Amino acid sequence: MAIEHTLSILKPDATRRNLTGKINALFEAAGLRIVAQKRIQLSEAEAGAFYAVHKERPFYGSLVSSMLSAPVVVQVLAGENAVAKHREVMGATDPKKAEPHTVRAQFAESIEANSVHGSDSPENAATEIAFFFAGTEILP
Ligand code: ATP
Numbered sequence: 001m002a003i004e005h006t007l008s009i010l011k012p013d014a015t016r017r018n019l020t021g022k023i024n025a026l027f028e029a030a031g032l033r034i035v036a037q038k039r040i041q042l043s044e045a046e047a048g049a050f051y052a053v054h055k056e057r058p059f060y061g062s063l064v065s066s067m068l069s070a071p072v073v074v075q076v077l078a079g080e081n082a083v084a085k086h087r088e089v090m091g092a093t094d095p096k097k098a099e100p101h102t103v104r105a106q107f108a109e110s111i112e113a114n115s116v117h118g119s120d121s122p123e124n125a126a127t128e129i130a131f132f133f134a135g136t137e138i139l140p
């Protein structure tokens with residue numbers, strides 16, 4: 001199978017609690033390779049644009065402000081079947097419903113402050129990667 005890429009975000013609840021290394025270790029143990037990574041402070045415009053697909057949902061405003069509350073770590077992960085594999089390691093959106101070994105079951109604070117974001121399809125991954133990274137920043 002070809003190597004796939006996906007966009008990962010370690011959210012403010014995770015960076016605030018110094019969990020970058022612990023979460024990255026779970027990704028790497030699952031065979032995902034961190035091929036680009038940076039710690040950034042999102043602007044309101046960036047967070048709003050990134051989550052524009054959720055604009056009509058009741059939690060949109062709260063989600064955007066939570067994404068501004070501390071720095072995030074944005075990453076590109078590479079591997080076979082990376083999009084699906086990453087979502088499996090992340091676990092269900094609601095940590096109460098996530099499998100015990102997953103990032104969200106172990107670390108998420110709530111359904112909103114759920115520690116990580118992952119692209120949900122290879123097509124969306126390409127768009128989301130281009131939102132944060134130039135091609136020259138992604139190295140094998
Ligand atoms: P993500 O897109 O972050 O990887 P996801 O695909 O599991 O997560 P989505 O339905 O795309 O979940 O929702 C995007 C984000 O919005 C979630 O990760 C979570 O932070 C927040 N969210 C989703 N549902 C709720 C909810 N019912 N209440 C509060 N926040 C929510």
Ligand code: MG
Nearest residue numbers: 117118119120
């Ligand atoms: Mg999603």
